[in-house]
Amino acid sequence: MSGMSDAVPAAPARPDRSSVQRRSSLRLFMDARYTRTDFHDGISRYGASLIGAVAPLADVTMVISDEAQLPMLPPGIPWIKVSDPTSAAEPFLARQLNPHHPDVVFSPMQTFGSAGREYGLILTLHDLIYYQHRTPPRDLPEPVRLLWRMFHLAYWPQRLVLDRADAVATVSRTSQRLMRRHRLTSREIRVVGNAPQPVDTPRDPQQSPDRTLVYMGSFMDYKNVEDLVRGMAALPEYTLHLLSRITPVREAELRDLAESAGVRQESIVFHRGVSDERYVELLRRATALVTLSRSEGYGLPVAEAMSQGTPVVLSDLEIFREIGGQDGEAARFVALDGQAAVAWPARVRELEDPTVFEVASRAAVSQAGTFSWEASARALVRLAEEVAARRSRRRRRSG
Template identity: 25%
Template sequence: MPELVVLTEQLMAPVPGGTGRYTRELVTAMAQSPPPTWTVACVTATHRDLSAADVPDVAGPRALPLPRRALTALWERGVHLWPGGDAVHAPTPLAPPAPRRGRCMVVTVHDTVPFTHPETLTRRGAAWHQAMIQRAARRANAIVVPTVAVAEDLARHAPGPATVAVVPHGVPEPFRVDIEPALAQATASRLKLPDAYVLAVGTVEPRKGLDVLIEAMAKPYGPDLPLVVVGPRGWGEVDLAALAERHRLAPGRLRVLGRISDDDLAVVLRRAAVLAVPSRAEGFGLPVLEALAVGTPVVHSDVPALVEVAGDAGVAVPRDDARTLAATLRAVLDDGPGTERRVAQGRLRAEAFTWQHAAAELWRLHTRFFAMASAR
């Protein structure tokens, strides 16, 4: 029986972030719909506790005989340690140098930020991602990207013979189902949510543009609402409280929830007056899609991937423009009929994005390239 091995090391990261959510959703969906005779397993580096990488109905997690840092260095230097399986899917650029003979490998590249906005990453992080993405473009059987915008950037910055397939993300289940009002109210009370608020969702790091959002919220013509921020702290020492003080955002108007579960996030998104996504660079923008699915208005930056995902259901503003962001947030809140129309469009748009579709596309790639590799 052929086996697909998914590298789930991102689930073990201190801050799994959006790529961690992608990894879990994708491997779960692929395990639910394997082609006949195929099985799915997950593999990580060596850790004392592998429970964070445990996925229902997936074999493993199995640990390779190296800790994360050593495994990363080994693959970076081109050592061909194969993680097992007949096909390997790498949900991030952390991947073997090339597929083994008779095997195939597909790598997901979430964005081209290391090439287009290297200043929003650490110097080491940008260089590592550039090298690994360029190598995958040369040696992997296929590269999966979430948007056409990323595919176009990839062709400019990391051209190669690998097939490039655009496979959008899906809407996770908690954002597709109705929530019992009593449960939603209990969650809101536990999280001490304001009655109405502007929401931002994402890892707290420089490229998310939260400094611009806080400046916008402090403008006198911006929304007279609290700002709620959801997401773990990332790199870059972005101090939201210090930013609020610098821009004179009134005390008590900033509420930082940190990392929360998807079930809690579904409640927080539904109760938000508007989702603000002021990112400087993105490859997809899953919070945009989730907000559309639950019927929350979205104001986002003009990053091409965000425009692509939101379509006409979102309102785009120029990056790094706090004045326009403030005025647009206020306008969306004040424009009842226009906002209702975009919300309805957003719900319909989100229905087309499913993890089942993403899994089917990934299986199509793996079975195609495994058959080709086996025939050689």
């Protein structure tokens, strides 16, 4: 998915129970088997953060496949251990869950075994990126890469997957519209949004930023990091920090590109993964977070930057308009028209005016505040209650 963070996190904080007005009696099982054991990527962070926010609102049980996942998950929540989501037992996962009698099971992915289930099921599809950009992640085994490509050659395999659920969740209104446009499911589609982690005190908008820029995300082809690298030739006094983990081969490709584009070697720094603390430190000093991705489902680093008061320079995508708000306030947009490598440095230059930067920084905090895990948790619990109620009515009618 989009918005992948390679920062090494603490476990997500759980909301204060005193602020919860109503607690559902719903027995909601939440699939945490996609939680990483070393650092959160996008799916892992989404699932863990949502679990922490839902726990005060419902009777939550986490479904894990490895006890090493527990340090990355909110503490104090009951859990059960089942098979790994990539195992041959996945199609028959219900045999392991049915004895626990959940009312509803929520999965942050759509690949969830459902044969013989006796509970409500909510599956999540984050985006439709791989229908437009069918190159799979490079670290997957070749047989999996082949299946990945075949799956995304047509929409009907996804329809079969999603229609196994009682309802489908997605992380943004943009993804919701695309799913409806392509008729990916006959089930109801609700937004259970992504969100940045809470920030106690954003950066001082009146303090001059460093001449640094931050990129957080993968280095897959659709992320268009190449145009970021080329654009640094027009910003010789700036440093671009590429924070995420990267393979040696991909790093060598980008270094060669920088050299051929006339970019100073010192202008680009490969961090190959950073801690949460270092990520926040770099964000709070930077002039902007930059990304020229050609497709996203949400764009979590964008929201994370804005929550710290850091302006963002973004490719002009529908999803970035949804997350970043209006052009010239928190976000500055760049058309992907073949001139992006020339255009984005000019948008950075606008932020060199202290007044412009201050306005953008304050607007960034305000825009980021429109997304929260608490709101997402309430949306999920409402949907799960509706799913449980519909199933209960059907049972009464049938018996």
